[in-house]
Structures are given as structure tokens and as C-alpha cells.
Amino acid sequence: MAALNGKLTKKLVENLGPGRHGDGAGLYLVVNPSGARRWIVRVTVKGQKNRKGAPLRTDFGLGGADIVTLYQARDRALEYRRMAKSGLNPRFNAQRYVPTFEELARQVHIDRLPTWKNPKHGQQWLNTLRDYAFPKIGRMPVDSIGQPEVLMCLSPIWTTKHETARRLAQRLKAVLDVARSSGFREGENPVTAIKEAGVLPKVKAKPVHHDAMPWRDVPAFYAELEARTATAAKALQFTILSACRTSEVLGMTWNEVDTDARLWTIPAERMKTGVQHRVPLTDEMLRIVEPMRAMASTYVFEGQKRHRPLSNMSMLMLLRRMGRDAFTVHGFRSTFRDWAAEEAGAPREVAEAALAHQVGTDVERAYARSDLLVRRRNLMDHWNSSVTLADGILEVLN
Structure with a gap:
């Protein structure tokens, strides 16, 4: 049986925005806000009633629009409507279709x-x-x-x-x-x-290490970055100072920043752990970000497109251009952790909290309500001083 014609075209199917778009005769293209597209057909089964006594009207999914073509969707919808018109519920009488993987x-x-x-x-x-x-x-x-x-x-x-x-x-x-x-x-x-x-052989997992710059080399590298004016350089400076992840820094928006409280609050949905993280802002961090306000962007580190963040490859490419191919951006988190242990003598729980790592068992974390903000602020002040060579002697943090 040939499929019926309708209002939609192949081009419309590919380009229509979010919403439910009718093709006619009960067939709809549903486009989610994410851009995902799927087909549904609405039929009324002749002679059958729902629990409230009204005609039995039911929606059936026909598959994603990236797999099921417009022609196929119309053909399947026609089959469902013919069954419903004859009093057969498609849920139980449609020819069983097994999808491909x-x-x-x-x-x-x-x-x-x-x-x-x-x-x-x-x-x-x-x-x-x-x-x-x-x-x-x-x-x-x-x-x-x-x-x-x-x-x-x-x-x-x-x-x-x-x-x-x-x-x-x-x-x-x-x-x-x-x-x-x-x-x-x-x-x-x-x-x-x-x-x-146990059919497949056992493979010993090798730990993945992000190549980290030795902490003693960071001040000289930071001075090189200071001589650059590109947004990527400023973003990398801030990443080093804050010891945060690339995605956290590049996704940073001005409404997350409280200058008066000297605090940057990263919402839970942007954190790898799914837990809100507060980052104490130092004088040096504020010096980096405050000039960015002049761009009047949603994001602190705006990319080439207006109100869009810097590309997640921008800082890595900068490292390569500067001849630091052996290191990664994420590696600066390891650099900070090494410095905190070797030079600052920071307690483990303070250093791990600065990196937004979860430490201890679920029970231990349930009792450890504090995020150690005051002690972390002290630690980050010392780290920033070390990076900028503003303080040559670091005291042990207790």
C-alpha cells in the first residue's frame, strides 16, 4: 500500500525547530529541544473506549527521524490507521517490527x-x-x-x-x-x-596520567603567559591559579562570580562530581578576570562567537604554540597537587577539597559537612603567590 502524501517535506523534517509538527492524518514529527527527532502517530480505535468512556485515542512511536524516513513513517502510520478504523488496537495487532541494532x-x-x-x-x-x-x-x-x-x-x-x-x-x-x-x-x-x-583475556588497566609541568617551572611559564594578551592565555592563567578543570573554567559565567565575597560558585550540574564547588578568588585571579567584564559577555572567557565560551582546545593549542607539547592543561591540577604536598605541606583533605575531589567513604562525607573554604582560601593565596613569585617562603598549612 503506497504511503499518503502530507504537509511535511524532507527538508522540513531536517530543519524544523522544537515542537510537534503535523504531517496530516494523525502523523506528527516531534522535535525535542535537544534537536532529537522522532515520529508518532495518533489513532482512534473504532468501537473501543478508554477508562473514562471516551473514544480510545492512542499515540504510537514510529522511531527516530534519523532512521525512519518520511515515506516510511507515512507508510507505517497508514497501517496503524487502517487497523484502528477496523476496530483493531495497533498495540496488539500491528505486524511485529523488530528494530535493527x-x-x-x-x-x-x-x-x-x-x-x-x-x-x-x-x-x-x-x-x-x-x-x-x-x-x-x-x-x-x-x-x-x-x-x-x-x-x-x-x-x-x-x-x-x-x-x-x-x-x-x-x-x-x-x-x-x-x-x-x-x-x-x-x-x-x-x-x-x-x-x-571470562571469554576475553584479562587486561591489566594502566593508570592514565596527565603530563604535568613540574611546579618549580610554573612561575617562569606563567610569566610567559603574562606577556600574551589573547583570551586563551588569560584563561590558562586562571586555570593554573584556580587548579580547576578546563570545562569548569571555560564554562564560567559572570553570574557565578561574587566579587564582593571573592568567591566563584560552580553549580552542581557543571561539576564532574555533581556537587556544587566554591572556589576562593585571590587578588591575582580577580586581576585576570576583571578586565574581561568589558566584553559584556555571558561567559568570562568568551570565544570567537558572541556569548559563547572559548573552545575547549584553545588552551591546549596555546601550549603547543609555546613549545610545551609535553604538557596538558589538565596536568596543571597535578602540578598544584604536587606543590601542595611537597612545598606547602598542606593536609590531604584540604588539597583534595581544592581540587573538588571526594575523599573518604559515603559515611565520612556525610559527616564532613564543611567544604573547608577558609583553609582552602589560605592555600590558594599561597599557591598564587608561588606562581607569581610574590612570596618566596611558604608556611606549612595546618
């Missing part, structure tokens, strides 16, 4: 978008499957994927790219779990079976 994976990705801290994390989740799973099992129905198919994805990279393979296994398992919960599969998840059977 790629179709379901993309739908799981859409469903989970609101749970990720930022779109980048969500895209990484999908990219892993795109690169290592879709080429091999993407077109297979999810009910036909077993241990051999999972091993086809994992085995080639299990020892050479173990961390990637481990994440791939987690994401394969998540999609296949959803397939079972949705009624498309039965039995044990093959990823779980492979893990429990």
Missing part, C-alpha cells in the same frame, strides 16, 4: 540525552557504537544478536584499545537491555554472558 541504539541515545551533563558526553556515547558496532551489527535485528556478534565488536580492540572496548561493552549491554525490556529479545544479555564466562 543501529535503530534501537539511536533511539536509546535520544532517550538518554537529558541525563548527560552536556551534549558532548552524549555524542561520545553514540560515536563509540558508530565506530565499532554499527559497521558489524548495525543492520542486524536486535533479536538475532548473540555472543558471537558481540565478540566481533569487542575482540579486535579488547587489548589494543581496552578502555574504549570496555566502554563499548557497557553501551552494547545498555542497548540490548533496552531491547529485552521492550520485548524485542529474550534470555540473558550476551555481553553479561561473555563477561561471566
